[in-house]
Amino acid sequence: MSKSYQQFMLAAIALLGCSVAYAAGGAVADEFKWMTFTVFGVIIAITMAITVWASKTTHSTSEFYAAGRSVSGIQNGWAIAGDYLSAASFLGIAGLISLYGYDGFMYSVGWLVAYITVLLVIAEPCRNIGKYTMGDILAFRNDPKKTKVVAALSTITVSTFYLTAQMVGGGVLIKTLIGIDYEISIIGVGILMLAYVVFGGMKATTWVQITKAVLLVMASILLVILVWSPYGFSFPAYLQAVVGDSKVQAQVAKLLGSAAATMTPEELGQRFLEPGLFLKNPIDQISLGMALVLGTAGMPHILMRFFTVPTAQAARTSVIWAMGIIGGFYVLTLFLGTGAAMLVGSAKIVSIDAGGNMAGPLLAQYLGGGENSMLGNFMLAFVAAVAFATIVAVVAGLVLAAASAMAHDIYVGVIRGDHATPQEQVIAARVSSVIVGVIAITVGILAKGQNVAHLVALAFAVAASSNLPAVFLTLYWKKCNTTGIILGMVVGSLTAIGLVMISPNMTYPQAVAKAANKVLNGEPAAPAKDAVPAQERSSFMCELFALDGCKLAAPAKPAEAAKDAKLGTLEKLVTLQAKLADTADAAEKKKVQDEIAKVQKAQDKAQADLKKVEGQTTSIMGLEKPFFLLKNPGLISIPLGFLLVIFGSLFTRDKRAEEMWDELYVRQNTGINAEAASAH
């Protein structure tokens, strides 16, 4: 067997190696790419060694799905952190802080608070009651076959949404960082992840996540020390430098637009530390907060982590450690984000990635000595490699969760009626992992260039509206039964999906075309506007849906001066070309050429956008503009999910669910008869 691992490892390294040839462009300069690939190679070699080691003790189902329940609480805490700190949270939040200051930091809080729900109501009971999947928990007192089918479908749905977002985001990220082709990085991530999961099961996945979390935390601590030490580790002195920086002030002025005209530079800088630059709609934030706080506890790959520890006490320890690591990481992110805003500057961050994802990597490069230094590029290479490891680790966890639902719930539980031999179960688990992995790679490639922003919101919303109400009420409410679970899960998830489909997350061709045309053709001069008084909204429903005759609440607007016409890129290019021809000075020439490259890039993007929406006037749901106005459906779909579980349970009777309540309740509180750790 170990021979095939070596081949796998060689193939993976060769695959990444040969892509060096294609790798042009990206944040890492070409002459330093070998460093990135060396760090990549080292990380891949370490994780492959882990996989070979883990595969020696991965024979039974308990070993494959739950690492033989032999992971310690502290180890599991690191693994949860590794699972949770996806590229979106580790690069994305630093990026948001670097561009929008306070709002980015506020956004990170919900991701930690989510673990209080996990700690207080989910982790220990699930460890005491469950075996491998969420379906096991629900099937304990409800009809096993029916609930396992619904639980498995929901698990696969949530995992696939999250997985696709990770795959597409990861492919784009690797391309932006080092210029490897999108398809090649997707296939590389897919093959590596499959090697971990298929051969090493949960044990390899766990240790890959631990390795990645440790690397990520170490890298962040190092960067924060470098950013903060010049200010003697004084918090006010550091933030004073941030708000006093001209690049930060310029970014705030850009965000505020005409309102910035009357503000002093000090006020502009201070504004960076005040709310309201990014998150504009409080109702949407509350909706997102609900989805995070309740959705994290319903994420199948997080739930599954609690089956890997030997006892409920160890499950408790693991959440405490995870909260320490995740929270500590977000506090570090405050320094990474503000540091990038001050040292690198938002203009440069946005020039490489509009979403700000490159703030962390660029900060690393700056702190190491800048673009042309050896150390700077080594640090960038290191952060890029950690980002790559992050994507692989998170995807591996998700694939394992989806595969366990497919093999353990559907195949073993429903099709074979729980009568599969141990050997058959392990084969089913491995085959399912390959199926899910191949699907992930295919979907990742097909979704190239697609808008996947809504998929993360969707994954959390479905988990919060379907999985959490079902698990929570099964564990804590005596009257809960099969009908309620099925009704709540089906309606909860369909509502969440339906609302997102008609929300502002989707692509609306008319808006895209309008924005692209604005870039290409510019804007006409606008006459001066009179002041507008504040407007009251007509009703609360108007905040949620685009109903007829709705007026949205709007603050009073001061009078605006007339605006000059803005040139489009088409005209700009013509003038710049003419300017280039007139200029003789070499330095001046270089400046104009850079400007041309920038305008050309904006123009290419606008033209590509136009082409994408050519001939379309409505979104895939046939809407010209969003009907549901929130980006996150949680506010509606979560209460609905809970209500329907309650209604379904109250209106029907289920003898088994009632009879099993005493056993379930005693066992979840005492741990009697809980699945024991295996001998390894």
Next chain:
Amino acid sequence: MSNPNINWAAIDADPKFQALHRKKTIFLWGLMIFSTVYYFLLPIGAAYFQDLYKIKVWGVVNVGILFALSEFVVAWVIAFVYSKKANAEFDAMAQDIINDIQKNGAR
């Protein structure tokens, strides 16, 4: 799944188990409600009490930043308080119930 040797209803009715159940319910709900309210105060405050958030208290550090940082501290304190209580009290009560069952054998 069910173990026929254990009378679950009898354990459920046991005053010791009822005491554990009551203590846990009150404690967990208390923490849960407190943490949820404290968390949602942050975005609500940021939307409707911006002037409060802007007050500078420590150099350029304002109320908003301290409040956001306090969310982390509060989350950690809740985790600490819960684990302390669970390790010291709930685990011992559960173990006591398990010992009774083992002593009395199958009931």
